[in-house]
Amino acid sequence: MTTGGDQRLQRALAALRNGDAAEAAELLQALTAAGPVAASTWLALAFARVNLDQADAALAAVDRALQLEPRNLRALLFKADHLDRLGQASTALQFYQAALRVAAATPQLPADVVQGLNRAQDVCDRRAAQYENYLLETLEDAGFSRREHPRVAESLDIACGKAPVQLQQPTRFYFPGLPQRAxxxxxxxxxxxxxxxxxxxxxxxxxxxxxxxxxxxxxxxxxxxxxxxxxxxxxxxxxxxxxxxxxxxxxxxxxxxxxxxxxxxxxxxxxxxxxxxxxxxxxxxxxxxxxxxxxxxxxxxxxxxxxxxxxxxxxxxxxxxxxxxxxxxxxxxxxxxxxxxxxxxxxxxxxxxxxxxxxRPELSPEERGWLSQLLQAVKAYSFE
Missing domain, CATH: 2.60.120.330 (B-lactam Antibiotic, Isopenicillin N Synthase; Chain)
Structure with missing residues (x-):
């Protein structure tokens, strides 16, 4: 970025800190139109636009930031918060979870990021409880019994984070008790x-x-x-x-x-x-x-x-x-x-x-039926 560009960026950030979102947005839009800029500049523009109630434009700006830096914690948290405010809770949850995964491998996080991560963890914990209740109620409404189908019940516990995955490591859903065969x-x-x-x-x-x-x-x-x-x-x-x-x-x-x-x-x-x-x-x-x-x-x-x-x-x-x-x-x-x-x-x-x-040949026809019900419930919840 040129010296003039640096000066405009500093003026924009100062305007943003002082609550003048309109001036900040004008300066930042000029910078992004002039040529390639860093992810942090796009993120600053997203903050300015959201303060101007420009929801779609703010989302477009943070998406540009994430295109440049997919693991940018501030951008992930901003997008998650923004989607949550827009009522897109399921999509927001994915970005909260992504931020927590990135943060787990990132030492010495700034205080403002830690605050955002704490908020992300609270959201994830609350949604996990809602998710478990939804899946269980869906199965129980169809006549499911934990006592009669212990492996399906164990798979539900694993899906909700109450039990660990052992040996096999599927990325979405684990069913217990199946042979470990390659x-x-x-x-x-x-x-x-x-x-x-x-x-x-x-x-x-x-x-x-x-x-x-x-x-x-x-x-x-x-x-x-x-x-x-x-x-x-x-x-x-x-x-x-x-x-x-x-x-x-x-x-x-x-x-x-x-x-x-x-x-x-x-x-x-x-x-x-x-x-x-x-x-x-x-x-x-x-x-x-x-x-x-x-x-x-x-x-x-x-x-x-x-x-x-x-x-x-x-x-x-x-x-x-x-x-x-x-x-x-x-x-x-x-x-x-x-x-x-x-x-x-x-x-x-x-x-x-x-x-x-x-x-899997080891699954009984009845277990296949319950798994189909359960996995449909998993998908239905994610699109709720």
Whole structure:
């Protein structure tokens, strides 16, 4: 920033301290229009605009600050407070929680930030209690009994932070008592052979639809309604691409209609069915030289399946926990993605698998029903 810019910034900050939000906003808007500025300047503009009752403009300014510095604690707290005032409590909660996660790894915090974090913790604690009551009441209204379904009850306690996750480390929801297995054998599932027999037909439909690359999108997408704390190199990148046939439980007609044999082959598969959430069925494409960093899946009540369709020589492997498997075209891989896993493609050609999720075989039909109810309640609460 030039000397003149420095002077205007100091004048703007002084005006803001003195309660002259209009002058501060005018000076700060001029600075941002003149060229690139620091995140702190955008944040100051957000404060000025909120003092002028310019709610949307204030939100736009703090979003610019967070684009530049996604872990800026003052910006995260400002956005959380601002969204809370606007009545967007569920979205605000995500930013309060993000601020607390960032702060946990940040030593020697300024007093004003500590004050904001205390407020964030109070909000999170209050919402956690409301969340627990909501989930429990939803299940009880449907006839749920803790005594009759202790594992579902334990999963509710874990979801509400009353019990720890052990061994498996799903990022969204934990169900207790399931075997700690990285990979499952193909021979354990009676439907596998029939699906594998359709590999050539499914590959033909993949190759046909791949001629229009618009069907593919980054598997890890940027979401402006969530804190951008994911540091993966694949965020927003086509190195890990996805072409969905089903997404969050909804059939993607534009793709599914072009892949009738793939859809028919999946009709005999026990896909994980949770309205509005699962299954996800997609062609997962890993670009040459690309790598998927170690991570954990969202839930441990499902298994992930890879039907390899295009596997170049010396492609690489899928690691789940302490075990690694190479992809072989037409041979299904079945694994628990709540265990840490990663994948890489060391070849010079893309690797493509048909990826889909199925219910864990250890879950009873009744438990699957209760889990579906519970996970729908989790999602309904987040959009309340």
């Amino acid at each position: 990979f499952y054998g193909r021979e354990e599932f009676p439907w596998v052979a029939e699906l594998e027999a359709q590999t050539d037909a499914i590959r033909e439909e993949l190759l046909a639809i791949s001629r229009d690359d618009r069907h593919f999108q980054p598997y890890l997408e940027v979401n402006e309604h969530q804190p951008i704390l994911n540091s993966s190199r694949n965020l927003g990148s086509m190195d890990w691409g996805a072409c969905y046939l089903w997404r969050e439980g909804e059939r993607v007609a534009a793709v599914a209609e072009q892949c009738p044999r793939t859809v028919a082959a999946l009709e005999q598969v026990p896909l994980c069915l949770i309205p509005g959430q699962m299954p996800s069925v997609l062609f997962s494409r890993l670009a040459p030289g690309a790598r998927i960093e170690p991570h954990h899946g969202a839930v441990n009540s499902r298994l992930i399946c890879h039907l390899p369709l295009v596997v170049p020589s010396h492609c690489g492997e899928l690691r789940v926990g302490n075990y690694s498997r190479a992809w072989r075209e037409g041979e299904l891989l079945i694994f628990d993605d709540s265990v840490e896993h990663e994948a890489w493609n060391q070849s010079q050609e893309p690797r493509v698998v048909l990826l889909f999720d199925i219910w």
